[in-house]
Amino acid sequence: MTFNRRTFLGGSVAAAAALKSPSLLAAGHEKPRVVVIGGGPGGATAARYIAKDSEGKIDVTLVEPSRTYFTCFFSNLYLGGFKEMDELAHTYGALAMGGVNVVHDWAIDVNAEASNVTLAGGDVLPYDKLIISPGIDFIDDSVPGWSIAAQNAMPHAYKAGSQTELLKAQIMAMREGGTFAMVAPPNPFRCPPGPYERVSMVAHTLQKTNPTAKIIIADPKEKFSKMALFQEGWADHYAGMIDWIGPEFGGGNVSVDPRAMTVTIDGEITQVDVCNVIPAQKAGRIAEIAGVTDGNWAPVNPTDMSSRANPDIYVLGDSAQQGDMPKSGFSANSQAKVCANAVRGALTGSRVFPAKYSNTCWSLIDTNDGVKVGATYEPTEEKIAKVDGFISQTGEDDATRRATYEESVGWYSGITADIFG
Amino acid sequence: MRPFRPYPLVLAAILAASSGAAEGLGDAEKGAALFEQCKGCHMVGDGARDRIGPHLNGIFGRRAGTQGGFAYSASMTRAGMDGLVWTAETLDAYIENPRALVSKTRMSYRGMKDAQDRADLLAYLRRHSDSPADIPEAEPTARPTDHDLDPAILALEGDAEYGEYLATECLTCHRADGSATGIPSITHWPAEDFVVAMHAYKSKLRPHPVMQMMAGRLSAEEIAALAAYFGNID
Numbered sequence: 241m242t243f244n245r246r247t248f249l250g251g252s253v254a255a256a257a258a259l260k261s262p263s264l265l266a267a268g269h270e271k272p273r274v275v276v277i278g279g280g281p282g283g284a285t286a287a288r289y290i291a292k293d294s295e296g297k298i299d300v301t302l303v304e305p306s307r308t309y310f311t312c313f314f315s316n317l318y319l320g321g322f323k324e325m326d327e328l329a330h331t332y333g334a335l336a337m338g339g340v341n342v343v344h345d346w347a348i349d350v351n352a353e354a355s356n357v358t359l360a361g362g363d364v365l366p367y368d369k370l371i372i373s374p375g376i377d378f379i380d381d382s383v384p385g386w387s388i389a390a391q392n393a394m395p396h397a398y399k400a401g402s403q404t405e406l407l408k409a410q411i412m413a414m415r416e417g418g419t420f421a422m423v424a425p426p427n428p429f430r431c432p433p434g435p436y437e438r439v440s441m442v443a444h445t446l447q448k449t450n451p452t453a454k455i456i457i458a459d460p461k462e463k464f465s466k467m468a469l470f471q472e473g474w475a476d477h478y479a480g481m482i483d484w485i486g487p488e489f490g491g492g493n494v495s496v497d498p499r500a501m502t503v504t505i506d507g508e509i510t511q512v513d514v515c516n517v518i519p520a521q522k523a524g525r526i527a528e529i530a531g532v533t534d535g536n537w538a539p540v541n542p543t544d545m546s547s548r549a550n551p552d553i554y555v556l557g558d559s560a561q562q563g564d565m566p567k568s569g570f571s572a573n574s575q576a577k578v579c580a581n582a583v584r585g586a587l588t589g590s591r592v593f594p595a596k597y598s599n600t601c602w603s604l605i606d607t608n609d610g611v612k613v614g615a616t617y618e619p620t621e622e623k624i625a626k627v628d629g630f631i632s633q634t635g636e637d638d639a640t641r642r643a644t645y646e647e648s649v650g651w652y653s654g655i656t657a658d659i660f661g
Numbered sequence: 662m663r664p665f666r667p668y669p670l671v672l673a674a675i676l677a678a679s680s681g682a683a684e685g686l687g688d689a690e691k692g693a694a695l696f697e698q699c700k701g702c703h704m705v706g707d708g709a710r711d712r713i714g715p716h717l718n719g720i721f722g723r724r725a726g727t728q729g730g731f732a733y734s735a736s737m738t739r740a741g742m743d744g745l746v747w748t749a750e751t752l753d754a755y756i757e758n759p760r761a762l763v764s765k766t767r768m769s770y771r772g773m774k775d776a777q778d779r780a781d782l783l784a785y786l787r788r789h790s791d792s793p794a795d796i797p798e799a800e801p802t803a804r805p806t807d808h809d810l811d812p813a814i815l816a817l818e819g820d821a822e823y824g825e826y827l828a829t830e831c832l833t834c835h836r837a838d839g840s841a842t843g844i845p846s847i848t849h850w851p852a853e854d855f856v857v858a859m860h861a862y863k864s865k866l867r868p869h870p871v872m873q874m875m876a877g878r879l880s881a882e883e884i885a886a887l888a889a890y891f892g893n894i895d
């Protein structure tokens with residue numbers, strides 16, 4: 241942009257008007273400041289929209305330790321051989337170019353009284369509004385015998401990147417006719433159809449590389465997302481390969497021994513070749529440090545995603561306890577846009593519109609066999625409540641399933657552009 | 662919302678019983694004359710072949726965009742994959758305003774606005790589908806249907822700032838830069854095309870569960886706001 245007298249004047253007039261605005265909270269400093277912790281679908285979307293829509297009126301800092309974000313969404317397709325790892329990788333350059341100050345560091349403390357965030361590198365960032373979207377952490381000892389120290393022997397692959405690559409390598413190296421075991425998590429957890437899409441993709445790979453291999457799933461849940469669709473798909477595409485062990489048969493009573501590579505289900509010990517342990521989950525640690533959690537998750541107000549414990553802190557995505565929305569990248573992105581609109585309104589007096597949320601989760605069962613489930617949501621007094629929804633039907637024809645898969649590819653391109661610019 | 666209409670087997674049975682009356686709702690003779698408007702592009706009857714448009718024999722009950730060998734637009738193919746099947750109701754809507762049902766259809770035909778004309782034309786086309794007596798006919802009360810939007814809806818001035826906020830929800834799937842891989846582009850459309858398409862999802866005339874749900878909760882003002890924003894998005 242060329243700097244001429246007119247734009248200069250325009251800028252100072254706007255600044256003067258902003259200073260007079262009664263809703264401006266930036267007491268004692270020039271511009272209101274927003275700090276965002278976590279650069280996933282929740283945090284990166286919020287940072288990007290606040291910076292974009294406030295056109296320089298708000299200072300936005302995003303704190304995210306990784307320089308490259310690997311999406312969990314579509315990471316199962318990597319296991320199935322439909323995507324390469326680098327297709328899941330996204331960087332923060334476009335956010336920086338869009339005016340977000342991107343700091344690659346960990347937030348290690350939040351001082352809610354002084355309204356500031358301390359980074360591992362020692363910097364202290366003051367804020368007027370803080371947005372926390374740190375994703376999930378695992379609950380210690382939820383699967384007896386497993387801990388983070390065992391994640392190389394028994395990967396979770398529930399945060400994408402090296403873990404996903406490791407799991408794939410282990411699948412490819414499985415002995416002929418070997419056993420792949422999954423320990424599925426209890427509710428609530430990130431991406432309800434995720435474990436079952438993963439089983440489908442692992443089966444797809446094994447069918448080609450190791451057709452006599454077996455898959456067992458130990459599951460503490462009686463029902464899971466899109467259950468009828470997955471079970472129909474498994475019977476159609478991978479007959480005789482997948483054994484789902486629900487709680488009725490002891491699926492909820494599981495321990496593992498990572499050194500011996502055994503899984504014990506209801507007292508019965510099974511030797512396995514690959515073991516994917518997906519532990520029980522809770523909000524990312526920093527939410528607890530910030531004092532906004534109640535139990536495992538951070539309760540929020542359904543109208544704007546602000547914390548129930550602190551009106552200057554917002555919690556997005558997987559960490560938030562909001563009501564009916566599943567913990568998904570789509571949900572986190574949807575919540576972030578409502579939050580961005582509210583934060584901008586609070587800091588600059590811009591128009592605040594009513595919250596509308598939505599979600600759709602696609603899953604791939606086999607080549608060109610996609611299914612989906614989705615819903616719209618609105619805030620009520622008590623929670624974010626489901627308004628309307630749909631789900632793919634069993635017995636759909638090939639054309640519909642293929643169209644659904646193609647749509648999911650379009651969605652991936654759309655949502656990643658919306659998150660990372 | 663359009664009430665769910667059960668497959669009118671009963672109606673078909675009644676029509677079959679009162680032989681000959683199957684054509685009751687429209688006048689096929691008048692329809693034959695109206696087909697003049699289609700003839701430049703379509704053939705129907707013995708020996709009909711694909712021309713600029715696909716031949717229309719057996720069109721009732723056919724899935725949209727599936728006449729083997731004919732090269733359809735991407736939009737028509739997608740509508741067929743989504744489950745658009747040609748029935749009295751969907752044909753009526755398509756002939757009335759092709760783009761309300763299939764936005765980027767290659768059928769460059771303005772539409773037939775008179776409901777009785779459309780009923781006559783459909784009665785004629787039904788003669789060229791197999792065993793017309795078994796073809797679901799629209800309920801007498803539902804015909805003549807008018808899918809045309811209230812001109813007041815089309816005249817709504819969209820609030821583009823509200824549209825910008827509402828649009829954030831759409832951008833999870835549709836790309837702001839207008840590129841399309843698997844999900845169609847919706848940028849820089851004429852406002853009217855956008856509005857009629859959204860209302861066709863809202864009324865569930867267009868198939869597609871995601872878009873029926875997304876459009877279902879939008880008011881006419883909100884659709885106008887979105888049309889205004891996406892029409893001029895930069």
Ligand SMILES: Cc1cc2nc3c(=O)[nH]c(=O)nc-3n(C[C@H](O)[C@H](O)[C@H](O)COP(=O)(O)OP(=O)(O)OC[C@H]3O[C@@H](n4cnc5c(N)ncnc54)[C@H](O)[C@@H]3O)c2cc1C
Binds near residue numbers: 279374572601
């Ligand atoms: C196998 C699998 C498949 C999935 N498939 C889908 C799908 O198809 N569709 C879908 O919508 N969702 C899917 N999901 C879910 C989706 O990935 C998550 O719901 C989504 O990533 C949540 O976003 P978030 O912003 O809450 O957290 P995250 O994406 O986890 O982002 C949190 C970020 O915060 C950072 N962070 C954490 N703590 C700190 C700290 N103290 N300081 C600074 N930064 C910190 C982390 O490094 C991370 O980058 C899937 C998940 C899995 C595991």
